Amino acid sequence: MPSAVELQDPGSTAYKKAKRKHLKTIRNRPEHVDADWTPFRAAEKKYKARFPPPDLSAVFDLAASDPTRVEEIKCGGWKGRADAVDHREIDLGEGTSKKAYIFPSVPGLVLLPSFVSPQEQRRLVQWSLKDHARHPNETNLDTHYILPHDGLWNSFLRSRNEGSPEEQIQPRASVLDSSPQLIQDSGPRPLISNVPVSKSNFIPLITTPKLPAPPSLTVKPTLVSALIPKLRWANIGWYYHWGTKQYDFSRGKIDVDPVISNVCKKTVSTVPWAEVHGNTQNADGWSDDEHWSTWNDSYEPDAGIVNFYQTKDTLMAHVDRSEVCATSPLVSISLGCAAVFLMGGLTRDVEPIPILLRSGDVVIMSGPQCRRAYHGVPRILEDTLPALFGSTRIQEDKDWPLYEEYMRTTRININVRQVFPKGFKPELDLPGLHDTNRS
Numbered sequence: 054m055p056s057a058v059e060l061q062d063p064g065s066t067a068y069k070k071a072k073r074k075h076l077k078t079i080r081n082r083p084e085h086v087d088a089d090w091t092p093f094r095a096a097e098k099k100y101k102a103r104f105p106p107p108d109l110s111a112v113f114d115l116a117a118s119d120p121t122r123v124e125e126i127k128c129g130g131w132k133g134r135a136d137a138v139d140h141r142e143i144d145l146g147e148g149t150s151k152k153a154y155i156f157p158s159v160p161g162l163v164l165l166p167s168f169v170s171p172q173e174q175r176r177l178v179q180w181s182l183k184d185h186a187r188h189p190n191e192t193n194l195d196t197h198y199i200l201p202h203d204g205l206w207n208s209f210l211r212s213r214n215e216g217s218p219e220e221q222i223q224p225r226a227s228v229l230d231s232s233p234q235l236i237q238d239s240g241p242r243p244l245i246s247n248v249p250v251s252k253s254n255f256i257p258l259i260t261t262p263k264l265p266a267p268p269s270l271t272v273k274p275t276l277v278s279a280l281i282p283k284l285r286w287a288n289i290g291w292y293y294h295w296g297t298k299q300y301d302f303s304r305g306k307i308d309v310d311p312v313i314s315n316v317c318k319k320t321v322s323t324v325p326w327a328e329v330h331g332n333t334q335n336a337d338g339w340s341d342d343e344h345w346s347t348w349n350d351s352y353e354p355d356a357g358i359v360n361f362y363q364t365k366d367t368l369m370a371h372v373d374r375s376e377v378c379a380t381s382p383l384v385s386i387s388l389g390c391a392a393v394f395l396m397g398g399l400t401r402d403v404e405p406i407p408i409l410l411r412s413g414d415v416v417i418m419s420g421p422q423c424r425r426a427y428h429g430v431p432r433i434l435e436d437t438l439p440a441l442f443g444s445t446r447i448q449e450d451k452d453w454p455l456y457e458e459y460m461r462t463t464r465i466n467i468n469v470r471q472v473f474p475k476g477f478k479p480e481l482d483l484p485g486l487h488d489t490n491r492s
């Protein structure tokens with residue numbers, strides 16, 4: 054595999070070879086296919102492109118002006134510009150050397166570059182793979198496979214450490230009888246209308262029955278190590294039902310691990326919210342019981358997702374609007390390889406701002422405008438794993454080389470949300486729901 058640096062050098066053999074391949078693939082492509090693209094779609098296409106590698110000079114890259122991150126931005130040769138986008142530095146107060154940035158075009162968006170320490174980044178990677186991507190937390194693979202009770206990663210570590218054969222993971226469809234209720238070889242996926250949840254409409258929305266997704270009938274028994282790169286997400290807290298894009302409260306609640314909720318609470322309490330929202334408080338969409346001035350007390354994460362991206366994966370433009378708390382901070386932590394993140398507006402017609410997110414950066418999306426804004430991840434940048442993930446960490450954990458190997462081609466995003474106001478007990482307010490805390 055040619056490196057990202059080679060592919061960015063027009064004089065290299067790897068570049069010339071990639072160019073020939075590219076010209077061949079676009080030979081029969083119709084002209085002007087891009088005429089109807091929205092500005093968001095056009096930006097997704099631009100940064101997704103494999104050849105020529107995208108020009109990142111319009112991408113906001115705070116590491117580019119941070120002398121402590123020089124080594125990091127050399128990785129893969131990917132570099133944006135610290136002055137690419139209109140932004141303002143805000144004061145995090147005494148006692149912190151960290152910086153925070155806000156963007157006049159997206160009120161409520163806060164960027165905290167390099168906010169998570171290297172040691173904490175490694176701990177969060179271990180948490181994501183070993184402690185979190187396992188029963189009772191649902192992952193994308195549970196629909197189709199019967200996963201080991203302690204998760205794929207622990208099974209992988211066991212076989213590597215003991216030198217024993219890897220487990221073969223069986224398809225879920227193989228243990229179900231073939232009754233049509235359990236296995237539907239469904240045709241095209243139905244179009245789901247994603248209605249924004251609010252305090253006035255959430256009861257009928259969340260009490261609509263939610264069928265489990267049918268397991269694939271075509272997947273074959275697969276070795277653990279072949280399934281690990283297919284891990285795409287692991288649920289945090291309240292279960293999310295992808296078919297209806299609503300939370301499924303009937304499945305009970307898993308408490309958010311304090312490892313995560315404490316990081317998020319600390320982050321939210323660090324931000325001087327008056328500097329972020331002082332000018333937006335009269336905007337539509339704020340309700341009294343979710344006002345930003347109360348967040349130090351009222352912010353309590355209860356749901357979320359850990360996203361696992363391989364370098365070819367993308368996350369299309371979307372809005373996260375299934376939470377009853379529609380303005381409360383959504384905290385998003387980046388780990389491992391760097392990515393281009395697009396932050397748009399209320400429709401796809403708003404030109405998004407491109408931001409280069411590197412390991413340890415934290416993004417907070419808060420307030421009515423930012424929480425209703427389209428965003429997505431069109432590109433994971435190859436060869437960008439920072440040195441802090443290097444194998445010398447073997448003293449901290451003898452299994453670390455296996456984490457490092459996986460992270461070479463991976464970005465993990467821990468994306469944490471608040472669905473309900475703090476103290477709200479849906480099982481008391483919604484007949485038929487019960488709190489089965491299974492953590």
Ligand SMILES: O=C(O)CCC(=O)C(=O)O
Nearest residue numbers: 358360373385430466468
């Ligand atoms: O990976 C990211 O940075 C964003 C993920 C995201 O937007 C989501 O999980 O809803």
Ligand SMILES: [Fe+2]
Nearest residue numbers: 371372373428
């Ligand atoms: Fe999102």
